[in-house]
Amino acid sequence: MAQDQWLELGACDPKALVNARLECHHAVQLLTHVARGYIPAREDDSHTNLGWDHARGALMGREVEMVSPALQFGLQVADLALLCGEQSLALHGRTWDEAADWIRGVLQEHGLSLEPFGKPLHFEIPDHPAAHGAPFDALNEAVALAELARYWANGDLALRGIAGPVRCWPHHFDIGALLELPAGRSIGFGLEPGDEYYPQPYFYVSLYPNPDPAVLLPLANGGHWHTDRWVGAVATAEEFARGDAAWQEAWVGRFVGEAVGRLKRVARA
Secondary structure (H helix, E strand, O other): OOOOOOOOOOOOOHHHHHHHHHHHHHHHHHHHHHHHHHOOOOOOOHHHOEEEEOOOOEEEOOOEOOOOOOEOEEEEOOOOEEEEOOEEEEOEOOOHHHHHHHHHHHHHHOOOOOHHHHOOOOOOOOOOHHHHOOOEOOOOOHHHHHHHHHHHHHHHHHHOOOOOOOEEOOOOOOEEEEEEOHHHOEEEEEEEOOOOOOOOOEEEEEEEOOOOHHHOOOOOOOOEEEOOOOOEEEEEHHHHOOOOHHHHHHHHHHHHHHHHHHHHHHHHO
């Protein structure tokens, strides 16, 4: 089910989402373990990515087709709950290992070996107490989790139709898509819920390979050019998570449209 309306942002300070975002980031690695163990590997690692399900407010992994009917695990963000079909597990008060045991139980119910689930991850993510046995806390983060869900939903809405598919990558945790250009170039664009560069959500539009920052003129519709380790247009939540839903959607649309157009021209030069 697709969303056709922007969800108003601003229920909390975008810089107050860090802990909730890290809880989600660690929780979603449970789905990465499922993908690594039970979904045929792809060279670009896309077998591990997830899609946003607007009806469930969830990041959904790819289907495990080893069994019939296929299994599909997801993470419902606002409630911080694991999903699989009609089954669910609220993570509040539970540890990562307890959540993993629930997934193992579902896999075992469907006759799947548990050994592949233990396949180690091939990347590192920012640390959080959940990685060291602390229970997840959805109660104290309820407002932040609901706001994060709106960011992911709006990110999917804003990017859909420019290029596709729009997917969430469990390593950097951004939801985005790729627009292929001639001569091996591409434009990546997406919504990052926060990282080491910006402790708040932000939209980005970047050209691969990186262009020379000297050729990039200031953006007229807001945002700025990021040049630390990668080059791209960035608009932080502090800029666009103001006003009402219509204002926010229009602002992001102008930013993304201008940045994509600018980088297309740079790629052709």
